[in-house]
Amino acid sequence: MRRFWVVGFVAIFAGCLAASCLAYGGLIRLEVLGVPHLDFVAHLVFIGLLAFFADGLIGERAAFGALRLGPALVLAAAATDEVLQRFSANRSSTWSDFVADAIGVTLGGLAAARVLRATHMKAMATVPSKERWL
Numbered sequence: 079m080r081r082f083w084v085v086g087f088v089a090i091f092a093g094c095l096a097a098s099c100l101a102y103g104g105l106i107r108l109e110v111l112g113v114p115h116l117d118f119v120a121h122l123v124f125i126g127l128l129a130f131f132a133d134g135l136i137g138e139r140a141a142f143g144a145l146r147l148g149p150a151l152v153l154a155a156a157a158t159d160e161v162l163q164r165f166s167a168n169r170s171s172t173w174s175d176f177v178a179d180a181i182g183v184t185l186g187g188l189a190a191a192r193v194l195r196a197t198h199m200k201a202m203a204t205v206p207s208k209e210r211w212l
Contacts, residue, residue: 079197087131094124098159104168118178121156126182126189128152133190149187153180 100106108116132148141150156179163171 083131083134087128087135090124090127090131094128097124101169102166118174121175121178122182122185124182125152125156125179126186129183129186130190131186133187134194138191138194146187146191148190149183152186153183156180156183 097106108120129149129152132152133146134148136146136148139147141147157176160171160176160179163169
């Protein structure tokens with residue numbers, strides 16, 4: 079299962095990094111496609127997937143109370159990127175992008191928690207009952 083989290087995180091991180099670099103370079107403009115709210119959906123999906131794999135990779139470690147470290151780091155990086163976009167001629171920083179990032183991080187974190195819980199329960203079911211309590 080560890081390979082799933084590592085490969086997934088690396089693949090999504092590389093995709094997000096490439097998309098971000100192309101956007102900062104002015105080589106990618108989603109508005110040109112004419113699909114309404116495509117930017118919002120892209121933020122939600124890709125940042126959500128990044129949070130999902132980060133949470134699974136780190137293993138649900140807590141950052142602040144109930145907030146887990148993986149999704150918290152992804153949201154902090156997304157917020158930093160939104161602030162940096164204000165200084166770029168080729169990017170635009172909007173609150174709706176950050177809201178999409180926050181929703182994506184929340185959904186990605188919840189999905190990772192569910193997958194981690196299910197795999198943990200499955201692993202516990204294979205351990206003989208006497209050994210569970212030792």
